[in-house]
Amino acid sequence: MSIDTVGNAERNPDQPQPFAELGLKPDEYQRIRDILGRRPTSSELAMYSVMWSEHCSYKSSKVHLRQFGDKKPETDTLLVGIGENAGVVDIGAGWAVTFKVESHNHPSFVEPYQGAATGVGGIVRDILSMGARPLAVMDPLRFGPADAADTKRVLPGIVAGVGGYGNCLGLPNIGGEIVFDESYAGNPLVNALCVGAMRHEDIHLASAKGVGNLVVLYGARTGGDGIGGVSVLASETFDADGPAKRPSVQVGDPFMEKLLIEATLEVLHAGLVEGIQDLGGAGISCATSELASNGEGGMHVWLDRVLLRDPTLSPEEILMSESQERMCAIVEPAKIDDFLALCKKWEVEAVVIGEVNASGRLTVEWHGEEIVNVPPRTVAHEGPVYERPYHRPEWMDALQADAPTADRITRPVTGAQLQETLLDLIASPNLASKAWVTSQYDRYVLGNTVLAQPEDSGMVRIDEETGLGVAISTDCNGRFAKLDPYTGAQLALAESYRNVSATGAVPLAVTNCLNFGSPEDPEVMWQFSEAVRGLADGCLQLGIPVTGGNVSFYNQTGDTPILPTPVVGVLGVIDDVDRRTPIAWGPDGELIYVLGDTRDEFGGSEWAHRKGHLGGMPPLVDLDRERLLSEVLVAGSRDGMLTAAHDVSDGGIAMTLVEMALRSGVGARMWLPDDADPFVYLFAESAGRAIVVIPRSEEMRFTEMCAARGLPAFRVGVVDSGLGADAGFDAATQVLQFGDLFTVHIEEVRALHESVLPALFG
Amino acid sequence: MARVVVDVMLKPEILDPQGRAVQGALGRLGLTGVADVRQGKQFVITLDGAMDADRAAVLERLAGELLSNPVIEDFTLTVQEDS
Amino acid sequence: MARVVVDVMLKPEILDPQGRAVQGALGRLGLTGVADVRQGKQFVITLDGAMDADRAAVLERLAGELLSNPVIEDFTLTVQEDS
Amino acid sequence: MRIGVVTFPGSLDDRDAARAVRLAGGEAVALWHGDSDLSAVDAVVLPGGFSYGDYLRCGAIARFAPVMSSIVSRAEGGMPVLGICNGFQILCESHLLPGALTRNDHLHFICRDQRLVIESTDSDWTRDFEPGQEIVVPLKNGEGGYVADEQTLDQLEGDGLVIARYLEVNPNGSRRDIAGIRNARGNVVGLMPHPEHAVEALTGPTTDGLAFFTSVLTTALTSVVNA
Ligand SMILES: Nc1ncnc2c1ncn2[C@@H]1O[C@H](COP(=O)(O)OP(=O)(O)O)[C@@H](O)[C@H]1O
Numbered sequence A: 001m002s003i004d005t006v007g008n009a010e011r012n013p014d015q016p017q018p019f020a021e022l023g024l025k026p027d028e029y030q031r032i033r034d035i036l037g038r039r040p041t042s043s044e045l046a047m048y049s050v051m052w053s054e055h056c057s058y059k060s061s062k063v064h065l066r067q068f069g070d071k072k073p074e075t076d077t078l079l080v081g082i083g084e085n086a087g088v089v090d091i092g093a094g095w096a097v098t099f100k101v102e103s104h105n106h107p108s109f110v111e112p113y114q115g116a117a118t119g120v121g122g123i124v125r126d127i128l129s130m131g132a133r134p135l136a137v138m139d140p141l142r143f144g145p146a147d148a149a150d151t152k153r154v155l156p157g158i159v160a161g162v163g164g165y166g167n168c169l170g171l172p173n174i175g176g177e178i179v180f181d182e183s184y185a186g187n188p189l190v191n192a193l194c195v196g197a198m199r200h201e202d203i204h205l206a207s208a209k210g211v212g213n214l215v216v217l218y219g220a221r222t223g224g225d226g227i228g229g230v231s232v233l234a235s236e237t238f239d240a241d242g243p244a245k246r247p248s249v250q251v252g253d254p255f256m257e258k259l260l261i262e263a264t265l266e267v268l269h270a271g272l273v274e275g276i277q278d279l280g281g282a283g284i285s286c287a288t289s290e291l292a293s294n295g296e297g298g299m300h301v302w303l304d305r306v307l308l309r310d311p312t313l314s315p316e317e318i319l320m321s322e323s324q325e326r327m328c329a330i331v332e333p334a335k336i337d338d339f340l341a342l343c344k345k346w347e348v349e350a351v352v353i354g355e356v357n358a359s360g361r362l363t364v365e366w367h368g369e370e371i372v373n374v375p376p377r378t379v380a381h382e383g384p385v386y387e388r389p390y391h392r393p394e395w396m397d398a399l400q401a402d403a404p405t406a407d408r409i410t411r412p413v414t415g416a417q418l419q420e421t422l423l424d425l426i427a428s429p430n431l432a433s434k435a436w437v438t439s440q441y442d443r444y445v446l447g448n449t450v451l452a453q454p455e456d457s458g459m460v461r462i463d464e465e466t467g468l469g470v471a472i473s474t475d476c477n478g479r480f481a482k483l484d485p486y487t488g489a490q491l492a493l494a495e496s497y498r499n500v501s502a503t504g505a506v507p508l509a510v511t512n513c514l515n516f517g518s519p520e521d522p523e524v525m526w527q528f529s530e531a532v533r534g535l536a537d538g539c540l541q542l543g544i545p546v547t548g549g550n551v552s553f554y555n556q557t558g559d560t561p562i563l564p565t566p567v568v569g570v571l572g573v574i575d576d577v578d579r580r581t582p583i584a585w586g587p588d589g590e591l592i593y594v595l596g597d598t599r600d601e602f603g604g605s606e607w608a609h610r611k612g613h614l615g616g617m618p619p620l621v622d623l624d625r626e627r628l629l630s631e632v633l634v635a636g637s638r639d640g641m642l643t644a645a646h647d648v649s650d651g652g653i654a655m656t657l658v659e660m661a662l663r664s665g666v667g668a669r670m671w672l673p674d675d676a677d678p679f680v681y682l683f684a685e686s687a688g689r690a691i692v693v694i695p696r697s698e699e700m701r702f703t704e705m706c707a708a709r710g711l712p713a714f715r716v717g718v719v720d721s722g723l724g725a726d727a728g729f730d731a732a733t734q735v736l737q738f739g740d741l742f743t744v745h746i747e748e749v750r751a752l753h754e755s756v757l758p759a760l761f762g
Numbered sequence B, C: 001m002a003r004v005v006v007d008v009m010l011k012p013e014i015l016d017p018q019g020r021a022v023q024g025a026l027g028r029l030g031l032t033g034v035a036d037v038r039q040g041k042q043f044v045i046t047l048d049g050a051m052d053a054d055r056a057a058v059l060e061r062l063a064g065e066l067l068s069n070p071v072i073e074d075f076t077l078t079v080q081e082d083s
Numbered sequence D: 001m002r003i004g005v006v007t008f009p010g011s012l013d014d015r016d017a018a019r020a021v022r023l024a025g026g027e028a029v030a031l032w033h034g035d036s037d038l039s040a041v042d043a044v045v046l047p048g049g050f051s052y053g054d055y056l057r058c059g060a061i062a063r064f065a066p067v068m069s070s071i072v073s074r075a076e077g078g079m080p081v082l083g084i085c086n087g088f089q090i091l092c093e094s095h096l097l098p099g100a101l102t103r104n105d106h107l108h109f110i111c112r113d114q115r116l117v118i119e120s121t122d123s124d125w126t127r128d129f130e131p132g133q134e135i136v137v138p139l140k141n142g143e144g145g146y147v148a149d150e151q152t153l154d155q156l157e158g159d160g161l162v163i164a165r166y167l168e169v170n171p172n173g174s175r176r177d178i179a180g181i182r183n184a185r186g187n188v189v190g191l192m193p194h195p196e197h198a199v200e201a202l203t204g205p206t207t208d209g210l211a212f213f214t215s216v217l218t219t220a221l222t223s224v225v226n227a
């Protein structure tokens, strides 16, 4: 096997190189030559090609993502902003929280279990690399139609993978999403979110500071995982036999990740670490170039010291391997023995692979020969930036004009028709109980889970002394985003913000995972640019900064992209988790109120989706109203005025009430406003609404607060466990009575709601 | 009665965390010089009646589609005709 | 180099839900007359150097103590001496 | 009273077990799998989790940890030991309790709030319950199906060694709905569900689990009085 050295590159400047196979455009290749003043070695080519890929360089999205910084609201809660592994938010009392969502879509389509498992593993290491103890995970998922054969293949595997990894790692799963839509057939989305916490003084950054400090690689051994494209380089340098087979799939080892977490937290707390970085996409190439360019600017690496799982790997492959469960730390020489001893305690292999220097270059050596000599910033941060063309699709006008009006789709009118509509929504895979999935996830481990599904947000306690905690929700209705990406992104933000507020937490910060089709399609690029603009404007208006996120492009089959799916995660803080607001109402006599205005809004609704229709405009978004609603929900929780609160979204008021009744097991009597169109009132998906439940003793105080602040509040019902007999059941039967229109039996509804996913996937 | 044994192993290039855990334990418990451990699955399938070409073809297909995951695993299939 | 294969199977009297699930699936996917399926584990252990009586004894012990649980499982151990 | 909580590589519920011990009024002492010294604890909890990834068989590798030799010999001398979930699996693998725990019959990991009936209250860990008391605690496992041969099962039942049984739903195919068992002396208890996750109203479905941990403190008091 011959090694392409820097000397060799200088001696043979014109040797042809397979840059195109590695995904580099001719001008990008030329730029590398210009930067280096010579042709790159094959190892350098490997590094540049992977670091300049869409996935690592954000070359198509960068120009748009800048808005998150440019439009950042005034805030003093952001301790670390966009650009690090994950943003860090101050939640008071010396505590800081970091959270981020990332995609693992394509790998999960190829191998559902391992793709999803390694997706969870990757985001957990991002959180760990900030110095935080990971506390919980969430999993926003999207699938093709629930009854499609491929959904039956991917969904159980993905769910088992999310659970298998998270459960074994000991992180509670506190929420997520499961949405079915035709557009995700062949393009399932697996987004994974992790949240972690640390004391302010424990925040760590990915930078290689301090000349003479050592670069330690620790965790799993390096194998040939995820190096698909780079094998072309290996095959050039290998003898006639060609390279050994390389795996196309990465296998996760959650046990190793658990050891990695414990070992990392111990070395951080012992003060043994100057800088730290996880290894994810682009492996050692990414970690060394980012650490070097964020630090003193120089680093030397002895690549042959890397512990290998597969001894046949070439240096190019080692540089690019995406083997899981690895971390990289910068350690002072005086502390290296203690560092290695703690790794040993946790049975984690560790080896010094490099040293920080002042050369301003990243140099890599392989058995005494120099194979890389580059300015690290050009690899890590100065990749190509594209201004991809975009334009509003011509079909948008027709799509938006095709509203689901009464003329277009017959609407239910009679009590029986309205009841049938409700039962159909309850049994739709998008609204049915997700317990078949979530019961495969441990939500109890660590003993700090205050809320998990089916509550509006996940909530975990961070400080056992004071009860300080955080709530997180992730949301996105891709149908809304298709009808209008700007508004759709804001609606995703609004829903997530509302969900966090409903639990009593004050929204503080935003993360996002932008799942789109191909950026080379100007129409997709338009959807993307509109979604980013909407989200950035929305965050500015709500006063909560974007702290990080992830972009996933190329989610499409042929020319058909997925629904634009900007998943938004909002994090809120609650100073005492003991006063969280759940969705279950309390005893008889408590009053049920709808907050906010209901309009005839069905564009992109679940009702229209059930009718096979997508068109019209999404619901109006009024972020000032969302903010007001949030303040009322938080104040209601703080002052002990609320027993329950639940945000109104998919399936409208009727579905929201059903979910509350199912959670509490107690019936209620509802009435409809005289002037209301029952169908619109029950099923419209207008934004900016929540249902709250108030003890009678608090009614006056609460309604006065709403009136004073100008938030519409309508009394629409009362909790009542004694309606069974009236409805023709025995007296103990719990029912939900919708005026004189219709009545549903709660346990029958529960059986229906819970039977849907088991029937499809059990 | 025919007996068919299908052994399924992770492909050599795929990480085998289970095998690794066993390897560590074997070493700690006194077995010297363990170079490698791989952990696989074994299916022992008993069929009524004799094997024939049709069933052999179905089995071969299902061993590669159902019993193993061709993305990460290899299988070997052995027919042991019983009395 | 010696190769040792340890096959571990649930005892016949212990219910094997995995085997049962596989049996159902094989039937649904077109294999006729499946009388029984049992799913076991297989360990392929590669040792540096040759087998000797000491190592064979350690292996035999660990196959029964570590690799299998005698309460519910049986094992068979096969040594395949390699070149 | 000092109650040790063992951390193996891959233990997950060790902090929770320690919290439960503290809430019950005991002193939680962290024990490390690699130490055979038990730091003069009066009782030990083997917590839940995936020791060594549970890659071979749950509890199979942990059983050989140095700390286990000390625990086995102290348990044989009467020290109270509670194994929860993975801890139960380790106790079976160590032969401190009969039988074994196998893959759930439905082949999925399951996390649910589980109703149980406490059948034996004369163990060191169940004294504070009423016989026949029904409780709800979380259950979460992938390999929780209790199996043993018929003779062992008959003997467990005949000798009153079943401490808890599943009610309403058998979540994993356990033989005879067994959720937990004890040894004849009553100091060693294995339990598949997780009482340490039902010790605070805020984070658990109930606080029913606390009585396991107060029981062992009561045991200690009684033995002091009797001594
Ligand atoms: N949609 C987005 N919104 C805001 N920040 C983003 C977005 N996508 C990526 N980022 C930020 O860009 C940086 C690089 O992202 P990424 O490559 O995913 O990080 P990592 O290398 O840690 O996996 C991170 O700070 C990330 O938070």
Ligand SMILES: [Mg+2]
Binding pocket: A085, A125, A126, A129, A278, A280
């Ligand atoms: Mg990162």
